[in-house]
Amino acid sequence: MDELEFRRRIYANPADTDEALVQAANDDKGYDDFWQDVKRLDDKLTRAIDVPVPDDLANKLIWQQSVREFAHKKRKNRWYIGLAASVALTAGVGITAWQQQHVSLGDAALAHMYYAEHETPVGDAPVTAQIANAKLAQFGAEIDPAIGKIASVNYCHLDSIRSLHLIIETAQGRMSVFLVPEKNHPVKNSFSDKAYEGLSYAFNHANVLVVGEKGADIPSFQSILKQSLKFSA
Amino acid sequence: MKEKTQRYEALVRALHADVYRYAYWLTNNKATAEDIVQETFLRAWRALDSLQDEKAAKSWLITILRRENARRFERKQFDLVDIDDVSVSVSSADCHDNDTEIRQLRRAMAKLEEDYREPLVLQILFGFSGDEIAQQLDLNKNTVMTRLFRARAQLKEALAPSQPERGRQNG
Numbered sequence: 234m235d236e237l238e239f240r241r242r243i244y245a246n247p248a249d250t251d252e253a254l255v256q257a258a259n260d261d262k263g264y265d266d267f268w269q270d271v272k273r274l275d276d277k278l279t280r281a282i283d284v285p286v287p288d289d290l291a292n293k294l295i296w297q298q299s300v301r302e303f304a305h306k307k308r309k310n311r312w313y314i315g316l317a318a319s320v321a322l323t324a325g326v327g328i329t330a331w332q333q334q335h336v337s338l339g340d341a342a343l344a345h346m347y348y349a350e351h352e353t354p355v356g357d358a359p360v361t362a363q364i365a366n367a368k369l370a371q372f373g374a375e376i377d378p379a380i381g382k383i384a385s386v387n388y389c390h391l392d393s394i395r396s397l398h399l400i401i402e403t404a405q406g407r408m409s410v411f412l413v414p415e416k417n418h419p420v421k422n423s424f425s426d427k428a429y430e431g432l433s434y435a436f437n438h439a440n441v442l443v444v445g446e447k448g449a450d451i452p453s454f455q456s457i458l459k460q461s462l463k464f465s466a
Numbered sequence: 467m468k469e470k471t472q473r474y475e476a477l478v479r480a481l482h483a484d485v486y487r488y489a490y491w492l493t494n495n496k497a498t499a500e501d502i503v504q505e506t507f508l509r510a511w512r513a514l515d516s517l518q519d520e521k522a523a524k525s526w527l528i529t530i531l532r533r534e535n536a537r538r539f540e541r542k543q544f545d546l547v548d549i550d551d552v553s554v555s556v557s558s559a560d561c562h563d564n565d566t567e568i569r570q571l572r573r574a575m576a577k578l579e580e581d582y583r584e585p586l587v588l589q590i591l592f593g594f595s596g597d598e599i600a601q602q603l604d605l606n607k608n609t610v611m612t613r614l615f616r617a618r619a620q621l622k623e624a625l626a627p628s629q630p631e632r633g634r635q636n637g
Contacts, residue, residue: 244618247618275590278621282491282590284491290503291478297504
């Protein structure tokens with residue numbers, strides 16, 4: 234093996250144990266000296282390359298990992314918390330809305346009947362058709378005075394909706410008429426409790442509820458009312 | 467998850483020092499090396515499930531680290547290291563080491579071309595064979611052996627002037 238080849242190979246890998254190299258080093262002390270020299274260089278190189286590693290680098294790497302993992306999990310959790318919160322909110326709003334929906338106008342009207350019993354009439358002075366129609370005008374309605382004696386016309390709130398309550402003396406007895414200026418509010422076509430019963434119908438922008446004592450002929454009064462109560466709009 | 471954490475910790479403890487040294491010689495800068503090592507281990511964590519063979523962990527980490535280093539250059543073109551910085555950095559790196567010869571050697575290492583330095587570090591630090599280095603750096607083996615030869619020859623030369631007692635020029 235020529236010297237250049239030997240040197241190239243030793244420089245490339247001083248740890249090479251190839252027999253040809255060993256043989257060459259045995260044969261020529263110069264080769265062997267060179268080899269030992271490069272091995273010494275490599276020993277130094279090994280020390281030189283082993284630069285000091287920053288203190289606690291390993292712990293830092295593990296720590297950084299657990300922190301990121303924790304943050305990642307936390308983000309994940311937040312996502313779940315967010316979902317849970319919105320589910321809870323939706324449920325809350327839904328239940329509230331559902332409960333509100335449940336206060337149907339019929340029930341509200343029936344409840345109002347008991348209250349109205351004590352409220353009316355204040356004195357015997359009849360309510361004139363003009364007074365009644367003045368109030369009805371606010372609801373865009375007008376009533377034919379021929380329907381009967383109007384005992385009272387009062388505003389009331391049925392399920393938070395400002396409504397008008399007319400009490401009319403008829404051949405079928407005292408009848409209550411509620412004008413509820415909100416058509417979309419839920420209302421049953423007929424409703425009753427132990428003392429009263431009622432019917433409802435939609436008219437233009439309003440719901441009209443007719444409530445009378447139990448057993449009264451409400452359907453026939455309702456059909457009279459439909460002819461007597463006109464809506465202008 | 468606990469198993470993965472244990473595996474990761476074992477990987478860090480076993481290889482962080484040499485991976486850091488490798489990064490140091492790749493970048494010639496302690497702070498940059500530490501950053502790259504952190505980024506490397508972060509990626510290693512994410513991809514830990516893909517590491518099937520523990521024996522392959524070294525070259526797997528080296529591959530990640532080299533990619534991170536390449537990204538660094540994509541990000542900042544100006545981040546090329548100045549030789550003066552290298553000298554400062556290197557001399558501060560061995561402040562614990564009083565051996566002037568070692569200090570001198572580190573300075574010479576820092577001045578080596580990266581193409582020469584990298585295979586040398588792989589060989590000495592990780593004990594890679596010529597074939598393994600070739601595979602890691604995606605070079606053919608002859609090129610690797612030539613670079614190793616030139617790297618040592620240049621280092622020897624760099625040390626020679628201050629050591630005239632050896633009386634011999636090599637390489």
